[in-house]
Structure formats: C-alpha cells, structure tokens
Amino acid sequence: MSYERTKTVSLHTLGCKVNHYETEAIWQLFKDQGYERTEFDHQADVYVINTCTVTNTGDKKSRQVIRRAIRQNPDAVICVTGCYAQTSPAEIMAIPGVDIVVGTQDRDKMLGYIEQYRNERQPINAVRNIMKNRVYEELDVPAFTDRTRASLKIQEGCNNFCTFCIIPWARGLMRSRDPEEVIRQAQQLVDAGYLEIVLTGIHTGGYGQDFKDYNLAQLLRDLEAQVKGLKRLRISSIEASQLTDEVIDVLQNSEIVVNHLHIPIQSGSDTVLKRMRRKYTMEFFAERLEKLKVALPDLAVTSDVIVGFPGETEEEFMETFNFIRDHKFSELHVFPYSQRTGTPAARMDDQVDEEIKNERVHRLIALNDQLAKEYASRFEGEVLEVIPEERFKDGDNENLYVGYTTNYLKVIFEGTEDMIGQLVKVKVTKAGYPYNEGQFVRVMEELLN
Numbered sequence: 001m002s003y004e005r006t007k008t009v010s011l012h013t014l015g016c017k018v019n020h021y022e023t024e025a026i027w028q029l030f031k032d033q034g035y036e037r038t039e040f041d042h043q044a045d046v047y048v049i050n051t052c053t054v055t056n057t058g059d060k061k062s063r064q065v066i067r068r069a070i071r072q073n074p075d076a077v078i079c080v081t082g083c084y085a086q087t088s089p090a091e092i093m094a095i096p097g098v099d100i101v102v103g104t105q106d107r108d109k110m111l112g113y114i115e116q117y118r119n120e121r122q123p124i125n126a127v128r129n130i131m132k133n134r135v136y137e138e139l140d141v142p143a144f145t146d147r148t149r150a151s152l153k154i155q156e157g158c159n160n161f162c163t164f165c166i167i168p169w170a171r172g173l174m175r176s177r178d179p180e181e182v183i184r185q186a187q188q189l190v191d192a193g194y195l196e197i198v199l200t201g202i203h204t205g206g207y208g209q210d211f212k213d214y215n216l217a218q219l220l221r222d223l224e225a226q227v228k229g230l231k232r233l234r235i236s237s238i239e240a241s242q243l244t245d246e247v248i249d250v251l252q253n254s255e256i257v258v259n260h261l262h263i264p265i266q267s268g269s270d271t272v273l274k275r276m277r278r279k280y281t282m283e284f285f286a287e288r289l290e291k292l293k294v295a296l297p298d299l300a301v302t303s304d305v306i307v308g309f310p311g312e313t314e315e316e317f318m319e320t321f322n323f324i325r326d327h328k329f330s331e332l333h334v335f336p337y338s339q340r341t342g343t344p345a346a347r348m349d350d351q352v353d354e355e356i357k358n359e360r361v362h363r364l365i366a367l368n369d370q371l372a373k374e375y376a377s378r379f380e381g382e383v384l385e386v387i388p389e390e391r392f393k394d395g396d397n398e399n400l401y402v403g404y405t406t407n408y409l410k411v412i413f414e415g416t417e418d419m420i421g422q423l424v425k426v427k428v429t430k431a432g433y434p435y436n437e438g439q440f441v442r443v444m445e446e447l448l449n
Contacts, residue, residue, distance in 0.1 A: 015052025
C-alpha cells in the first residue's frame with residue numbers, strides 16, 4: 001500500500017469535556033504530520049477512539065464504537081485511547097481488529113506507534129501504570145473544531161477516591177499544568193478569536209495543590225492580568241472545599257471570571273456524603289454558598305447530584321431535595337446511581353431498587369425545572385451579554401441563534417450568522433427553561449473598533 005496520497009484520520013470522543021479537549025490535541029498531532037480529518041462514518045486510514053469509563057455503560061459504548069470503526073474499514077489502523085483504555089487495556093486488546101492501545105498518557109507517542117504497527121503488523125499495548133505519573137503531560141490545542149468557547153485543560157488526575165468513582169485509577173493522581181503554559185495557551189486561544197475560555201480538568205478546582213506557592217486563585221488573577229483580549233473566564237467545575245475565601249475574593253473583584261459556578265454536591269445528606277467519602281459536610285457547603293451569594297448576588301450555581309446511592313433512605317433523599325430547594329440552585333444534572341465495577345460503592349450492601357431511583361430522579365428533575373425557571377425569571381427584561389454559538393435548529397425561523405450569558409442562561413434570539421462567536425447584547429424578553437427568548441440589542445462596540 002502506498003502512502004503517497006494524503007493520509008486520513010477519523011476521531012471519535014466519548015465522555016467528558018477533558019476527553020473532547022484531548023481529542024483536539026490528538027488531532028493537532030495528526031495534522032502536523034500531514035493527515036486530513038474525516039467524519040467517523042467515512043473511510044479513514046486511522047481511527048482514534050477516545051474512550052470513557054466513568055460508568056459500566058461508558059465501557060460498553062466505547063466497545064460499540066471500536067467495533068463500528070473496525071467494520072467501517074477492516075484495513076485501517078485502529079487506535080484506542082482514553083480512560084477505558086487505561087483501566088482495561090487487556091479487554092480492549094482482546095477485541096479482534098484493535099491494533100494499538102494507549103491510555104491517558106503518552107498520547108504524543110501515538111503516531112510513532114502507528115508507524116511501528118505499519119512496519120511490524122503486531123498489536124501494541126502501550127498502557128503504563130498511571131499512578132506513577134507525577135508530571136502533567138503537555139498537549140497543545142491552538143484551536144477547536146467547535147468555534148465559540150474554548151476549553152483549556154489546567155490539571156490532570158484526582159486524589160479524592162470517592163467510593164463511587166473509578167477516575168483516579170483511570171487518570172492517576174493530581175498534577176497541575178505549569179502556569180506559564182496555561183497563560184501561553186490562553187493567549188493563543190484568544191488570538192485565534194475565542195472570547196471565552198473554560199478552565200477544565202479532572203479535578204479543576206484542585207489546581208496548584210501539588211505546587212508549593214501557587215494556587216487556582218493566583219492562576220485566575222494572572223490570566224486576567226496577562227491574557228490580552230480575554231472577555232470571559234469560566235471554571236468548568238469546582239468542589240466546595242476549593243472555594244476558599246481567596247477564590248471567592250477573586251470572583252468578586254474580577255472583570256472576566258463569570259458569575260456562574262458548577263459545584264458538584266452529589267448528595268445533600270451528611271450520612272450519604274460519608275458513605276461516598278466526600279470531603280465536606282452540608283453545614284460547610286451551605287456556609288460557602290452563603291458567602292458566594294454575598295460576593296456575587298446574581299451568581300448561578302449549577303450542580304451534579306447522584307440519586308439512589310447505596311443505602312439512601314427516603315429521609316436522606318429528602319435532605320438532599322430540601323437543601324437544593326432552600327439554596328435555590330439554578331440548574332441540576334441528576335444521575336441515578338449506577339454501580340461501577342471495581343469501586344467500593346459497587347460492593348456495598350443496600351443497593352437501592354431501580355424503581356425507587358427513577359422515582360427520586362423524576363422528583364429532582366421536576367425541582368430542577370422549577371428552580372431553573374425561578375432563576376431565569378430574575379433576568380426577564382434585563383439586557384445581558386451573550387456569545388451566540390450556533391443557529392437554533394428546533395424552530396421554523398432560520399434567523400434564530402442560541403448562546404449563553406455569563407451566568408449560563410441559554411438565550412434564543414433573532415440574529416445573523418456573523419454574530420457567532422461575537423459578544424452581543426441581548427434583552428431577555430421571556431424567561432424560561434431550558435431556553436429564554438431574547439431580542440438582539442447590539443454587538444459590543446469594543447469588538448467593532
């Protein structure tokens with residue numbers, strides 16, 4: 001087979017924002033070697049599947065996608081990476097047609113492995129013990145295929161070992177990215193036209209824990225002081241324990257850090273939190289929320305909740321329900337607990353019946369809809385800044401666009417295609433959930449000058 005023609009690669013991502021970020025980084029490596037990118041359902045010379053293992057379903061979906069790629073082109077090089085590859089390389093190697101398995105490190109060696117495979121035609125398992133890794137792996141992402149908000153990965157790994165979670169075994173222990181690299185890449189993204197950067201990682205708020213005298217608050221200050229042209233800075237997720245007084249102070253005084261925080265609660269019951277091995281109490285969580293609301297009165301607080309954790313009683317569930325209701329979260333991501341093989345929680349007695357789980361999930365989703373509408377209604381009639389992301393596809397009107405405000409309200413309004421990725425002023429005419437209706441006011445002047 002001659003490789004004179006342009007080689008093609010097809011990439012598929014399962015799972016979280018970090019995986020999507022890393023897929024973009026892997027694409028850069030291929031691009032630099034002269035590859036063209038094709039859609040996943042097209043013929044390609046190489047298929048890269050970036051897998052997820054957060055649930056057993058993640059594993060299953062990953063296997064389905066791998067098999068799909070093999071069927072697509074049995075002659076292609078099939079390369080599997082990501083979290084499932086890290087935790088279960090032998091399982092993946094056993095799938096007929098898989099050629100290379102790389103875990104959650106050494107992605108920069110992927111092209112070398114592909115060449116090696118082409119020469120030797122022997123499957124390669126390149127997964128190493130992630131727990132020994134203490135250094136952040138630099139992967140450059142100068143631009144994204146999705147063009148309005150840029151993710152910027154600032155750390156890797158997690159030291160928490162919550163009882164329901166497999167991720168420390170897939171990602172290793174906490175390692176922070178060099179602040180100079182973060183600032184360099186942030187500037188690169190702004191220069192490429194991005195006005196909003198979302199700081200992301202496995203345990204984003206833990207940034208700097210492995211440094212002697214540098215932390216997340218300092219990084220936020222440095223990004224604001226040094227990155228020219230950055231309009232919005234968002235933290236993808238932060239634990240309550242990492243919302244220090246210093247971080248809250250930065251949020252209060254910053255011109256660019258947005259008034260939205262995603263703070264995973266997982267449960268609002270102290271006894272459940274103990275069984276989850278979470279590192280806070282509800283008293284502490286409430287105190288942090290109160291402090292935040294004084295510092296940022298319009299703050300949107302979104303959160304993740306796990307329903308039906310082993311042993312969760314109706315009383316414990318109601319503690320969660322009432323806490324969320326009383327503290328007026330603006331949006332929830334509700335997950336029924338699913339057993340993840342290999343975690344302590346999967347081995348616990350008192351697994352909650354699926355029907356009970358589903359019923360509780362529905363109650364929380366109904367609460368979420370109510371709270372989200374209440375929060376949005378505070379902004380009806382106000383003019384907010386929106387970065388339009390794409391054309392709104394669900395209606396008949398071709399001229400409708402949708403984007404997010406700083407406090408994460410989704411707004412639909414009439415606009416034009418050239419507004420995508422710009423900062424525009426929109427008046428919220430009708431509050432609602434999941435969408436608010438708005439009216440375009442103007443494009444922000446400083447962007448026109």
